[in-house]
Amino acid sequence: MNSIIVSPHDKMVKAALKNIEVAREYFQHYLPKEVLNAINLNILERCPTTHINKFLKSSESDVIYKTEILGSGEECYIYLANEHQSTDTVFMPLRVLEYNVSIWQHHKDQNPKSKKLPLIINVVYYTGQKPYQNSTDFRDLLAAPKELIDAFWSKPFILIQAQSISDDELMHRKWSGLFMYAMKHIKSPDLLAHIDKILKLMKAIDTENSVEYIEATALYTLTAGEISNTEEYIKSLKNGLSEEVGRKIMTGAEQLIEIGEKRGALLGERTLLKRLLAQRFGAVPANYLKKIEGADADNLLQFGDKLIEAKTLEDVFNTYH
Numbered sequence: 001m002n003s004i005i006v007s008p009h010d011k012m013v014k015a016a017l018k019n020i021e022v023a024r025e026y027f028q029h030y031l032p033k034e035v036l037n038a039i040n041l042n043i044l045e046r047c048p049t050t051h052i053n054k055f056l057k058s059s060e061s062d063v064i065y066k067t068e069i070l071g072s073g074e075e076c077y078i079y080l081a082n083e084h085q086s087t088d089t090v091f092m093p094l095r096v097l098e099y100n101v102s103i104w105q106h107h108k109d110q111n112p113k114s115k116k117l118p119l120i121i122n123v124v125y126y127t128g129q130k131p132y133q134n135s136t137d138f139r140d141l142l143a144a145p146k147e148l149i150d151a152f153w154s155k156p157f158i159l160i161q162a163q164s165i166s167d168d169e170l171m172h173r174k175w176s177g178l179f180m181y182a183m184k185h186i187k188s189p190d191l192l193a194h195i196d197k198i199l200k201l202m203k204a205i206d207t208e209n210s211v212e213y214i215e216a217t218a219l220y221t222l223t224a225g226e227i228s229n230t231e232e233y234i235k236s237l238k239n240g241l242s243e244e245v246g247r248k249i250m251t252g253a254e255q256l257i258e259i260g261e262k263r264g265a266l267l268g269e270r271t272l273l274k275r276l277l278a279q280r281f282g283a284v285p286a287n288y289l290k291k292i293e294g295a296d297a298d299n300l301l302q303f304g305d306k307l308i309e310a311k312t313l314e315d316v317f318n319t320y321h
Contacts, residue, residue: 017063040068075118093138096122182217191225199240206242215248269300281313
């Protein structure tokens with residue numbers, strides 16, 4: 001008989017708890033009094049876990065109900081995980097947390113204008129033959145002193161606001177000051193105005209095995225920032241730093257310039273091809289536009305050659321995949 005029904009435990013729970021009256025009585029018995037006094041069990045809506053849990057593998061026995069908080073009318077979820085394993089798992093709190101994140105993500109996707117996430121009340125029904133031994137508290141999984149866990153877990157994150165830190169303070173930070181200063185001023189109208197301070201921060205660590213760090217910062221400012229005179233900016237860095245670092249920066253800068261020129265050329269070729277196709281055949285469908293965006297220089301040249309004699313759009317792209 002055991003082989004007739006696949007996952008009989010899961011199917012039992014699913015059949016029972018899809019009944020609203022069963023779920024309501026179940027929650028009335030096992031939810032803490034402070035929870036029962038705060039939520040409206042007269043309003044229960046069962047949520048399909050397959051819709052909420054897109055990324056995690058859910059068993060059929062995991063049930064989610066939506067209710068509301070009394071007074072405010074805010075949505076609230078009760079997540080029930082049914083464990084029928086013969087032994088309990090130490091990572092059950094992690095599994096519950098993963099499901100909570102999945103529920104929140106689903107809620108966020110369904111309510112894109114909402115600035116809040118619903119409260120989730122977690123209930124685990126364990127049917128193992130031996131008493132449950134492991135902790136039900138996620139904090140007990142964290143390998144750190146209790147005082148640190150209590151101080152930081154599930155508390156507001158530490159916020160560092162770049163614009164509230166003075167440049168003078170950053171200039172006195174030998175190592176972290178460089179990247180923090182660069183990122184603070186990356187939206188400046190002209191980074192050339194900051195070259196002296198950036199160079200000073202780089203010089204402070206130039207001879208201390210920091211080539212990659214300095215190079216990464218230099219290339220970051222070149223790619224993400226606005227610089228009125230790029231040649232002067234690069235020259236200042238090269239001349240102001242050691243030969244090894246200066247050489248690395250020059251090599252990286254030259255590669256960036258080359259990549260930029262190639263991208264600019266490809267952008268021009270793609271724009272021209274789109275314009276010619278539109279003039280010849282009218283509006284270009286999205287699938288062909290996607291092929292143009294993904295094409296390299298050789299492919300674009302082939303498209304251009306075929307366009308000369310093509311009678312349809314299909315003729316232009318017929319050998320491209």
